[in-house]
Amino acid sequence: MSIEPFIKCSNIKVSCSFYTETLDFKIIRAPDPDPQSFMSMYAFLERDGSFVHLSEHSGDGVFGNVIYIRVKDLNKIYNKFVKSGLKIQEKAGITMEPVTQTWGMKEFSILDPDGNRLTFGQNNE
Known part of the structure; x- marks a missing residue:
């Protein structure tokens, strides 16, 4: 079994920077650069075989996890x-x-x- 949390973020670029630069995660799927794209508010990251999803989407979690x-x-x-x-x-x-x-x-x-x-x-x- 593998558990992959969705982590709510208010600014996908700021969160991606924190998780990659400070916590050493690697980006598997970067946010789509097109701001009109549904995937512009989402990123998929990996570190040592563990995965997290970062999302600005309203239905993907709450702040304070x-x-x-x-x-x-x-x-x-x-x-x-x-x-x-x-x-x-x-x-x-x-x-x-x-x-x-x-x-x-x-x-x-x-x-x-x-x-x-x-x-x-x-x-x-």
């Missing part, structure tokens, strides 16, 4: 994101450094440009 992503080397991914421009924010801004949670997962969370939260976690055993 929470997506949990399990990874094998949390510190490596976190450091790569910071090198790629991820800004460390105050706790209210949600981006946080990796921390071991009481439930045994090491995690960090970030917000995308539209306030969707992405939490990356690694089993801390």
Whole structure:
């Protein structure tokens, strides 16, 4: 089984830049450059065999989604994101450094440009 979330965005170009430049996703299907095209508000991205759909379409999700992503080397991914421009924010801004949670997962969370939260976690055993 493969689960591919649709992530609501308000500006497809801004979201594509964040997901590709900061989070290292690759564009599989870029938005159609024709603003009249239905596909001008949609992008399909891939990273390490996982896929996400970015969409401005009204029926494709809501702002403020929470997506949990399990990874094998949390510190490596976190450091790569910071090198790629991820800004460390105050706790209210949600981006946080990796921390071991009481439930045994090491995690960090970030917000995308539209306030969707992405939490990356690694089993801390």
